[in-house]
């Protein structure tokens with residue numbers, strides 16, 4: 001029987017290391033329009049995927065797969081699917097919001113040298129997964145943790161990442177040949193960037209703004225602020 005490994009020493013990071021972690025968190029951006037055409041070297045892409053693969057997952061289920069999309073004909077079908085869904089989306093907003101919505105750039109599918117679909121295989125690990133017994137969606141949450149790891153690692157590598165979610169699920173499924181039990185959790189556009197917005201682009205363009213943190217913190221029960 002293999003012996004369980006013992007915990008290794010852990011402690012605070014050095015000041016520089018801590019600073020770097022917070023810098024990645026605070027300067028990470030959703031990128032739509034600043035992609036350079038330069039290819040992403042295979043080793044760099046691999047580091048990003050390895051960071052994603054080290055995300056926490058329910059019961060160590062690791063439900064993710066990573067579909068790397070570089071073929072321009074696949075990208076072009078995805079772009080058409082976006083355009084179709086985006087037209088529907090724009091019409092859902094009231095007229096005054098729709099005008100601004102239509103001016104927003106909400107994807108960089110063709111410009112980004114690499115597109116990546118992060119999927120969740122809902123059948124991985126079988127029917128009974130530790131931690132998923134009472135909440136089936138924890139596999140989806142796990143997959144989103146992988147996306148966030150990838151996003152932060154990308155920031156540290158000078159790679160911009162944009163999440164595109166304006167699709168009919170059925171279009172993504174059909175273009176990418178996803179089996180029924182696999183969910184497309186995130187469609188991501190990746191490429192080198194030399195410039196990033198200093199605040200969320202949606203804030204810079206007057207669509208929405210960051211809420212004050214203090215308004216979001218409750219103590220002991222919902223709605224109870226200190």
Ligand SMILES: Cc1cc2c(cc1C)N(C[C@H](O)[C@H](O)[C@H](O)COP(=O)(O)O)c1[nH]c(=O)[nH]c(=O)c1N2
Pocket residue numbers: 028029030031032105106107162163164165166199200201202203
């Ligand atoms: C699940 C999910 C889905 C989407 C997004 C994010 C997430 C988490 N975001 C990006 C989103 O607009 C962005 O994260 C916020 O505006 C905050 O900006 P920063 O990420 O801080 O730059 C996003 N952006 C966009 O241009 N098109 C899109 O379809 C989506 N979809």
